[in-house]
Amino acid sequence: MSNTAAATRSAEIRLAARPVGEPGPEVFELVRTDVPRPGEGQLLVRNTLMSVDPYMRGRMNDVPSYIPPFELGAALEGSALGVVVESRDASVPVGATVTHFSGWREYAVVDAAYATIADTALAPEEAYLSVLGTTGLTAYAALTRVAPVREGDVVFVSAAAGAVGSVAGQIARKLGASRVIGSAGGPEKTRRLVEDFGYDAAIDYRAGDLEGQLAAAAPEGVDVYLDNVGGDHLRAAIGAMRVGGRIAMVGAISSYNATEPVPGPDNLFQAVAKEITLRGLLVNSYLPLFPEWIGKAAGWLADGSLRSEETVVDGIEQAPAAFLGMMRGANTGKMLVRIGE
Secondary structure (H helix, E strand, O other), X not given: OOOOOOOEEEEEEEEOOOXXXXXXXXXXXXXXXXXXXXXXXXXXXXXEEEEOOOHHHHHOOOOOOOXXXXXXXXXXXXXXXXXXXXXXXXXXXXXXXXXXXXXXXXXXXXXXXXXXXXXXXXXXXXXXXXXXXXXXXXXXXXXXXXXXXXXXXXXXXXXXXXXXXXXXXXXXXXXXXXXXXXXXXXXXXXXXXXXXXXXXXXXXXXXXXXXXXXXXXXXXXEEEEEEOOOHHHHHHHHHHEEEEEEEEEOOOHHHOOOOOOXXXXXXXXXXXXXXXXXXXXXXXXXHXXXXXXXXXXXXXXXXXXXXXXXXXXXXXXXXXXXXXXHHOOOOOEEEXXXXXX
């Protein structure tokens, strides 16, 4: 156990204002503050990496949801990884690398019960916030439990170059899909879908005519759709689905900055006519799958058959810019912020 006498000084990012529509830098505030000593059963963690994710936009609004909103004037939170510098729990030693949920700050006091030791000999530390973290688990749960892929299925994934999508295409292939199609923005991302992330075909949604592009890529229809976008992508997928198709509704990033209620797809009745299943997914409901997923993914990472990609921005002060960039699609794979070494 460390014997640090004084409180630790730490920089953290706080929510300064609730955004209306698309947020800007003005809704964030960088503050330096004292971090208290850990109490019994707690850890003091020096964070080295943190995650920024689309769901955080919803938490900036003061509205009821599946997870409480961020508090004004308080540090934001999210997945992070760091090194234990002081421990008041015998199960987690000083020097251990742990993942936890107190990101957006340099140092965090964390209950040991909510920290998970990460084996950095098994995989790089970045992987524990991406492919071995909740984004990888989301893709796995979506394609094995929520909208399970069967041998020979045609699979469509939106936001396919993002954190969940870049893993989902590879999982679909391993589950026996006959054809995997992804959508992304711009020629560079669509090229990477095919060359690096296991997709057979890529749609550039910025080029327009999403439904026509999907029909060309899947002329016989789609069996499984993993929806990260909502809006026009969900409409196009419903139109392309075969009878008995399955849709995993993971996110709807196209509407997160909307200031008015967003209308649903105008072709929703086709879900009835085609007997389509649309099912939502909250990854917290699938956390018990983590051992199963990590057991498979770690082996695939080691043998090179699963590729993980991260876009990393340096410095806690750059976390707001990383979040805003991620919301606009600036990342390939998982967007992370490196806080320190």
